[in-house]
Amino acid sequence: MRPLRLDNCGLYGASSARAFEKALDAYGRAKAEKKRAETKHDAVSAGMDLVHAVQQMKERMAMEEEEEQRFYVDDSITPPNRFGERLSARVGYQWRPSIAAPWLCGDITIFHDVDMRPDYTLPPPKRKPSAARQAQERQDALYREWEHLKSLALYSVRDFFKDGGNGADIPKVFQAKPDTYTRGLNNFSAKFWL
Structure with missing residues (x-):
């Protein structure tokens, strides 16, 4: 994910990217089946938040580009x-x-x-x-x-x-x-x- 440079996508995008990386790290370290299920849910939730943040940033960029034309x-x-x-x-x-x-x-x-x-x-x-x-x-x-x-x-x-x-x-x-x-x-x- 580092090559995507999501840390440059504003405060919301950067914090969502950090939360997703942290959740993936916790999922990778989990050993017990119950812990893996919990951390998997957290990672999926953080991933959805990151997707939402990127979509929001893309929509905002498109809106700003349209406004720059006017x-x-x-x-x-x-x-x-x-x-x-x-x-x-x-x-x-x-x-x-x-x-x-x-x-x-x-x-x-x-x-x-x-x-x-x-x-x-x-x-x-x-x-x-x-x-x-x-x-x-x-x-x-x-x-x-x-x-x-x-x-x-x-x-x-x-x-x-x-x-x-x-x-x-x-x-x-x-x-x-x-x-x-x-x-x-x-x-x-x-x-x-x-």
Whole structure:
């Protein structure tokens, strides 16, 4: 099985391949008839799981190849050098209405105004951090929020095209809608078509 390189088939495929090899090894070491029957059942079950994992990976590859014929979302978004409370993520994309049509380009910039009010549900620190430390913690928090916004923007554009959306309908700018309870981003914040 090693020449098949199933360890390169994603996390699920690799773990299924390891489980199958382990079950085969246990079956090969079993001596007693009862133990051989148990380990044979485990090996067959692990083999079926591996077959399912490979089939799932093949289906996903076919779906991704079909999607690559219709659209491409550029995921190389570089973060700014310094973050402010107004964050933005610009996502570039290419699409075509049919495989015979020429590629069209576009982009969307999604903005998010971060609410940096302190969280009073957390206990206060024992010592007040220095100004430099506070500034660094603020930049770290803004970076994490920007990473979340970037991911949501990429998934949003990808999901729009997967659902059959037309790239001409994507707005140039969109203000993310924060969660009313947490004041932060949630899975629906960047869905510009809702």
